[in-house]
Amino acid sequence: MVRPKTRDEIVQVADRLFYEQGFDSTAFADIAGAVGISRGNFYHHFKTKDDILAAVIAFRLARTAAMLDGWERNAEAPRERIRQFIEILIANEAKIMQFGCPVGTLCSELAKLDHPFQPQAREIFDLFRHWLTRQFVAAGCGEAADRLALHILMRSQGVASLALAYRDEAFVRREVEAAIDWLDQTLAAAV
Amino acid sequence: MVRPKTRDEIVQVADRLFYEQGFDSTAFADIAGAVGISRGNFYHHFKTKDDILAAVIAFRLARTAAMLDGWERNAEAPRERIRQFIEILIANEAKIMQFGCPVGTLCSELAKLDHPFQPQAREIFDLFRHWLTRQFVAAGCGEAADRLALHILMRSQGVASLALAYRDEAFVRREVEAAIDWLDQTLAAAV
């Protein structure tokens, strides 16, 4: 019988390596080696590098959507839900200080490569953006919801960028607190 | 007008291409071709790719320092000086929406390449950070000055990151205004 796991294994390893090493500098040999298959077998599953990138982006989209669903189940109040988003900076702190934000760095790399999949990568941002927007709407922020969502996204991107440059844990914690303070003030003003 | 020496031309072209295409995907042939010299001549000036990267970082450090000096000459009040920093997001808007922040994207790429020059790239951030810190000290923010400087840096990084992903000019303008509002409130509280 076949090993239906091989393709999924490739995608998961590629997801990790694209994050840690970047898309362009990750070679097929890196992925095949980490999975434990030959390059030839790799090409049986993915014909081109863009094919594996498309699969990785789809994988991230699905994983992100599942995470957002989980946050909705974990908390009812918009404030708590948004706080969970802000605190991924702490939950993923070690990896962010080493490799940055997976979404932001992918968008940045694809932009410099002038890669046709930039819109697909941006969709991951959109998942967060629209989910955050819905939370702000539920919190009564009405038509300001989208710009508040973008503001939160902006802060998380900025913190991730400097966390990568300075690897300063205290900075991350402080800015997470500041973002939550901003959130509370914003929600208080909306009610 | 004096024609710059070949070496300086190489550095300026490499500076631009490293920004627009990324360090790793910029080949010597790209730089040599843009300058109009042969690859052999290129190697006469720079033996390895790290040599040219070191020269580009040194070039950026010098240019940044000169820009900060200019801002100090242009304005006396810390508030105006810091505002000039915030508004580079607008001054360089087109390039930022296409290629991101030159400093943040370089740090991000070098981190993924596990490149030994990460500390040198971070020095460019340090120039801004310490310059901003001095402005906040001059504005009477005392021991909070460094964390306020990092907060401004964080916002500029976050805006640049989302500007690249969404290419939304209105978002950039709005967040620049929000950053200046934050600045004014912070300075008012300090006095």
Added chain:
DNA sequence: GTCTATATCATGATAGAC
């Protein structure tokens, strides 16, 4: 599905003529 072998190409880097 998996493998080995190989084609093809771009890259960083060197040697040596002028």
Added chain:
DNA sequence: GTCTATCATGATATAGAC
């Protein structure tokens, strides 16, 4: 200082055997 010619390597990608 500048050039042409060349090398060594590693990358994507293909062909075909088992």
